[in-house]
Amino acid sequence: MLQADFKATVVCNEINLNRIGQHFGITRKFKWEDPLSLKNDHLKGIIREPENKALFIFHFGSMVFVNFQKHEMMDVANYLKRIEKSLNIQNLFEHIDDYRLEIQPEVEPSINNDVMVVPAPMDYQWEIVATILAKSVALEKIEIDIDLLLDEIEDIVEFLHQGKLSVSDEKLAKMSAKILGFKFNTISYIMLLDKPDITWTNEQAGELFADLGTLFELKDRYEKIRHKSDTLMDITEVFTGLAHAQRGNRLEWAIIILISLELILSILSSLGK
Numbered sequence: 001m002l003q004a005d006f007k008a009t010v011v012c013n014e015i016n017l018n019r020i021g022q023h024f025g026i027t028r029k030f031k032w033e034d035p036l037s038l039k040n041d042h043l044k045g046i047i048r049e050p051e052n053k054a055l056f057i058f059h060f061g062s063m064v065f066v067n068f069q070k071h072e073m074m075d076v077a078n079y080l081k082r083i084e085k086s087l088n089i090q091n092l093f094e095h096i097d098d099y100r101l102e103i104q105p106e107v108e109p110s111i112n113n114d115v116m117v118v119p120a121p122m123d124y125q126w127e128i129v130a131t132i133l134a135k136s137v138a139l140e141k142i143e144i145d146i147d148l149l150l151d152e153i154e155d156i157v158e159f160l161h162q163g164k165l166s167v168s169d170e171k172l173a174k175m176s177a178k179i180l181g182f183k184f185n186t187i188s189y190i191m192l193l194d195k196p197d198i199t200w201t202n203e204q205a206g207e208l209f210a211d212l213g214t215l216f217e218l219k220d221r222y223e224k225i226r227h228k229s230d231t232l233m234d235i236t237e238v239f240t241g242l243a244h245a246q247r248g249n250r251l252e253w254a255i256i257i258l259i260s261l262e263l264i265l266s267i268l269s270s271l272g273k
Contacts, residue, residue: 113215128199149178
């Protein structure tokens, strides 16, 4: 039985594929949706046994290692860090997703949560599995980050219940930027709803992409993130409105106090005469 083990991880928000490609002698310009694949010849000298291994790198910050051991993943990540400084490899295994492709000619093809069984290997299979896994692990990081932001918002809501609002404009601006970043990453960077080029010319590749996308619930997870980010933005707008109203009230009171002081000083001045 032949098999391929996939491990996907997130290393940053955006990777310059052209810079890495040029280092390995790949001169073509990568489109926004194209992954960069490094195989046997590219991996020689970086790891000891590059045979039957591959690395898929995606512009939205995910890397998918095929048939790599953990120490080999670190070796490659350290090597790529010297080429692309934006890679965050200190927590290489913090967000990681696994999947396995098995070739079993005598068994009915099937797609399950952890493994896909096919009767024969096809050229497109590695790229399709890698693409789905890369999007899934990138979504996982966004899901965790947005839940952390929701927890932060909860603390502010609790202060509101106590009649307190002590959120600075700077903090509100940072929260809004994070929320907009979630929307931008899920729609633009991950390009969740876009399909690889091969799916347009190969019907089997298109079906596999659709089946794996359903298995990993990519669209459902995207919708949940979108709804959460919309809710967060609505809450942030309420905070902003309340904060501005509070500052407006303070300004009005300051004006009233200044006018009152001016009147008192005028009266005292008149009495002194």
